[in-house]
Amino acid sequence: MALHRFLKTRICDYDYEQHFGGVYYLFLRGIEPNSDAGIFNARPTKAMIENLDALISGELNAIETENSDTNEGNNQQMGLGF
DSSP states (O other): OOHHHHHHHTTTOOHHHHOOOOOEEGGGGOOTTOOOTHHHHHEOOHHHHHHHHHHHHHHHHHHHTTTOOOHHHHHHHTTTOO
């Protein structure tokens, strides 16, 4: 979400689908040669990022987010407790 906010301020006509490629997490102790072990990548949906942005901004409360059918799977996938 922080990168999404940053890109909105730096790129005129910013479009999530075009400009946001996703995230990579590299767990250095778990990386093995010729393997995907220790490497995790994800690209959250635009709706999830916008809902998180609204939640952090105070425009959306956790109860609304918890009851949203469209975000339930995404919240569980990303390890969010709501």
